[in-house]
Amino acid sequence: MKTQIHSSEREFAQIKRKLEPTYGGCYRFSILLLALVWAGNLFAADVAADFSTANRLYADGKFSDAANAYGKILQTGGQSPALLFNDANAEFKSGNLGKAIAAYRRAGLLAPRDSEIRANLDFVRNQVQGPTVRESRWQEWLGQLTLNQWTLMAAGAFWLLFLLLAARQIRPTLGPKLKSVTTMLVTLTILSGAVLGLQAENHFSSQIAVVISAGATARSGPFDEAQSAFTAHDGAELSVLDRHDDWIQVADGSGKIGWLPVKQVEILPGA
């Protein structure tokens, strides 16, 4: 890793020397831009090295250490489907079903059509005891694309439609020729807009709590002395209904409702 850093520093200095006499006024801006790119590359190189180290720990069977290593990379703010997938694998191998499911779900939000993520998520879900909330069929269908992908699809249809309408204003003779295309784009815009609305509603309004501690006791009220409502096992996925201070109200797959401390769950967006 040190070699890579030195190499990057040398390259940066060389480019700096070249730019300085040539571009005069633009020099400072170029240097700033270059510094940002260089810093980005350095960060990426560091992350890649840390990722490899974590992978080696996993390969050596040190799953808890690997999970910690993946977690540290995630704490830097960067994330990728592979990183979350590996983190989930390490958590699962460490016996943390809930953390594994949460990480698989996060990976799935970034790469919803990744069959490996789906396979491992299903496998881990099968290990979870007790009732759990599962996506409905339409939610699964919506989940084939990320919210951003749905957004881009709807926006693309919207742009195409209005640009087509503008073109028809400029060249009215195109009107009859583009009638079917226009109809299709209108339909596509409406449909993709509706789907986007559903997915956005799912993303912003509904949340899923994944239990990350063994045998979390859901209580009838948001305080420790409240009666036990039900027990949620590690890895159970619950619908979030409400929040009060450090407690969330959840419902399990069988319709039971209770309050859980936030520290016992990991809260994820619904889509």
Place this chain on the structure above:
Amino acid sequence: MLDRFCRIVILVFAAGFLITSGWAASFTASLDRDSIALGEQATLSLKFDGVQPQDAPGIPNIPGLQFQYVGPSSSFSFINGQTSSSITYNYIVSPQHDGEFVIPGMRADVNGQQLASSPLKLIVSKVNAPSAAAVNAGDEVAFLKFEFPKNKIYAGEAEVGQLELYLRDDIQNFGNFQLTGTPTDGFSPGKIAELQSQRRRVQVGNRVYTVIPLAVPLTAVRTGSLVLGPFTASVVVVLPSQNDGGDPFFRQFFNQGQQKQVTLATDPVSVESLPLPEKNKPANFTGAIGNFTMTATAGPTNVTVGDPITVRVQISGSGSLDAITLPPQDAWRDFKTYPPTTKLNTSDQFGFQGTKTFEQIISPQNADVYELPALTFSFFNPEDGQYHTLTQPSMPLVVKAAGATPMPTIAANKNSAPENQTPQDILPIKDNLGKLATKSSPLVAQPVFLVAQAVPVLAFVAAFVWRRRTDSLANNPRLRRQRAVTALIASGMDDLKKYAAANQPDEFFATLFRLLQEQLGERLDCPASAITENVIDEHPVLRGAPAATLQTLRELFQLCNQARYAPVRGTGELNSVAAQFEKTIPGFQEMKA
């Protein structure tokens, strides 16, 4: 006196101790019966009196006899002040064949004492199938029959023989049926199963018997004269008690019956096992015997050199499905082949009927391959004694040159989850980090993105407005002329200034006159050529115009007319006229047309 008393007491205690402890520890071996029939079992008891070994003694290995340890039993007695204790280790003895067996004397070392037992003799008599006369007379409580459907069989051919247990109708119950001998030399036996659905009652002689059939799947593995049986078995039956005492009415309800162990045997069955004929034996015959059909599919059929093609061959029918192998296909020389996987789905309980599926991966080695050659499979049908060859026609393939594409590996991707198979573990981690992204809010929640969506709407609105104005202009000739004249005036003013600067009075006034005509013509909605100075006084529209404007118009027309006669004028005067015209234009344009 005291010494004498003490001596007596000591002697009494010593005598008691000697009596109670048993003077002589003993080890005795005994059989419950000295003579049994083949298929029956005897019980061997090893009894230790006065001592207790820590473990059950070992039994010497005696060919033809099997010993099964049952467990110990112990006894303790106190009779007339005498105590005795013993422990007995019990073994079930099962003979494997008839004959005379000697169980040698055994030795046991118990607490340092060397104990020995006497040798025992066990006579095992051969069991013969009952005679037909005995069977017909109804004398046999139970008997066993074996039937094999063929007396000639080909080596490798599979058939199902049938053992039938006949139980006389007066048997109240039966149990503990055990096949004690299943000699099938030259055959490979399968799992014997009861054919429950084929239980029946038959009349044999003057008695009715219940028949319990058992299927014995057999595959001939050797040629020559083979003998099946005699199969031997034992069964415990419950017969009505012979005690005739008591009231007959109550006896029918409370007769518990008496148990009887019956030894059974079948007559041996001779079978001639024939070798497969060498005549007309196909070259690719691999030993499949039975009657089969074949189907084959291959896919994908549009591939690149080196790509895997899965050839699925299904062989269905009856016969020794286990023994079927996919013959090597010589015509596949242009393909790299991998060992096939097999799956057997049987439709009967013996595995003699069903479908065997082979899945073989092959990959074309060059782009000249245009078909998957015909696939052949040969088998020997014992029913007609002939070899048969099934041929699956060739299948067309499209094989493209590989180019720079690397050869694919046939082995499954380490990260791929096999379909229709329950995974045993999670898929392994990914080696490639992929593109890192920072956490950010979704696009749909980003203001910049939302504002950007106004762009196409604005473009459309702009186009719409432009269209409306264009259409409006197209439908209004006066407006169109007005705009054209406005443009003409604008360019004409430049010309006027240019001519004035160049001191070109003729061109200047000609241009000025034309501009006046165009402007007035547009305002008065008449051709420009029809405009003269007289129009100022005659046209009704101009009558309502401001007097100053009309006066300026007159002056400009007069200047134009005068210029024809007195053309020489200075640049300054021309500029002055141009300025006057320019100043008057707004007044013209404001006139109501």
